[in-house]
Amino acid sequence: MKISALRYHEHGNPSDVLRLDNLELANPGPGEALVALRAAVLHPSDLGLVGGTYGNLRTLPAVAGREGVGEVLAVGPGVKRLALGDRVRLPEEIVLADACLADADSLEKAPADLPLDQAAMAFLNPPTAYRLLQDFGELQPGDWIIQNAANSAVGQCVIGLAKHRGLHTINLARDVAKWTDPLKAMGADAVLADGDDFFKVVDEITGGQKASLGLNSVGGDSVIKMIRSMAESGVVVTFGGMVGDKVRFPTRNLIFDDIVLRGFWMDRWSRQADASARGFMQHAVNDLIRQGVFNMSVSEHFALKDGIAAFEAAQSGGRDGKVIVTGDFSL
Ligand SMILES: NC(=O)c1ccc[n+]([C@@H]2O[C@H](COP(=O)([O-])OP(=O)(O)OC[C@H]3O[C@@H](n4cnc5c(N)ncnc54)[C@H](OP(=O)(O)O)[C@@H]3O)[C@@H](O)[C@H]2O)c1
Structure with a gap:
């Protein structure tokens, strides 16, 4: 299947180095899930990753983005723990793409009852x-x-x-x-x-x-x-x-x-904590979002095809809140 991904092939100013690449994605193989982007949030660290100033840089070319949620569209043979339609956290290194293939066991489930924007911003x-x-x-x-x-x-x-x-x-x-x-x-x-x-x-x-x-x-x-x-x-x-x-x-x-x-x-905390400490915290965080204790403001939504404009908006000071990038890919 054909998908688009917002990628950078070198570090620099997002407007100069980001581009929407057309890529070919295979059907999910054994143990894999096909996950479509639904909402992602842009952070100062996204700018640092593209700009080449962040702590952990990626191998180039890299897909932009760090945090978001997607919908499981298909699963490969042997996948039991995920069902079609499940909401999951997108793998941190493949966020701003129409869809991605991921190892189903490593995907983190995200609660379906949280508002989509807040769910997309729940992990960092x-x-x-x-x-x-x-x-x-x-x-x-x-x-x-x-x-x-x-x-x-x-x-x-x-x-x-x-x-x-x-x-x-x-x-x-x-x-x-x-x-x-x-x-x-x-x-x-x-x-x-x-x-x-x-x-x-x-x-x-x-x-x-x-x-x-x-x-x-x-x-x-x-x-x-x-x-x-x-x-x-x-x-x-x-x-x-x-x-x-x-x-x-x-x-x-x-x-x-x-x-x-x-x-x-x-x-660093996430790398050093064990799975149960991370799970305990994320559960507590999700509950706090559910209760409205955490309720982060949003300034604008952009479709993935307008991802460069989304980065430009995220770069500007004086925003009303976070910039969200949405996806609507389907099979
Ligand atoms: N260490 C960590 O693990 C970690 C994790 C998450 C976030 N962070 C850091 O936490 C900070 C907030 O992140 P966020 O995602 O919550 O940010 P955000 O919602 O995108 O907001 C950015 C904030 O930075 C302010 N700002 C931008 N440029 C500034 C400048 N030159 N001088 C003073 N203030 C400026 C903005 O003020 P205006 O509204 O006035 O433009 C706004 O309050 C960032 O520094 C981020 O890197 C660190």
Whole structure:
């Protein structure tokens, strides 16, 4: 059968290096399943993979995309655990293609009752938020978290989960006028402009308590001011670098306040965790999506044939939420 796949043959700017290639796909062989793309989400890391700056680069040519869900359209001889119509997570290395062949035993089932967009985004950002609140000290109800890029998908999940657990959040955004009401509706306690000297009002907001946990995915001045907002022995976790510079820190806060700087990478956690820990977490995450605790906003949908435009939209700042790429391939 003929399919299209959004691929890059060299690293570079997505508009320059991405192209829709026509490929031939065989029928599923023994133990294989044919899975059609239904919805995929674009992340900053997708841009890093195409651009050649991400942690784990792929062998070229590579299919773009990292995260999405598909529908099982056919199974090969001997496949028992999947049925036609099942929703599954797409293999991470073959997301933005009409369809792919995969080893049926390695495909992860995805719950059919979750809204399609949220199901497509369930495997990377919500687990990241989950781990960020789980693995960096014992947070107690009433504790404060401060985070930048608070309107990002991870940021929105942090807000929802923190509220759910009785934790308070101070949220930094570039466009504070646009995001104050939506983030407060999700459970944010305070929303402040990242460009301002927000550390000056943290005492007032927290009643002198300051933040126990800082979540930095921006870098630059933002994380320096974040470190100045921390309680004694508070932990600042860097898990992204949207500004693209080195993390710098104010020396006096390290010395006098014993602030701890940590890092986090979901891929590394997933590689090191065993199957039961990964399964337990994904089950918990799916339940939190079901309850609406995780509910990430979406800005635009693009069909796979418009995948390059989707990448251009994902590259632009000031989005209303995530860019989703959809597929409608059938046999
Ligand atoms: N370490 C890990 O395992 C891991 C896992 C998942 C995500 N991440 C990281 O977490 C961050 C958020 O990811 P996401 O998928 O949730 O993002 P997203 O929903 O695509 O949103 C991107 C966010 O980055 C902000 N941003 C973009 N350029 C910026 C700049 N130059 N300065 C300051 N802010 C900027 C955007 O602000 P505007 O809305 O104002 O443009 C927006 O808040 C990214 O850095 C990503 O790489 C890391």
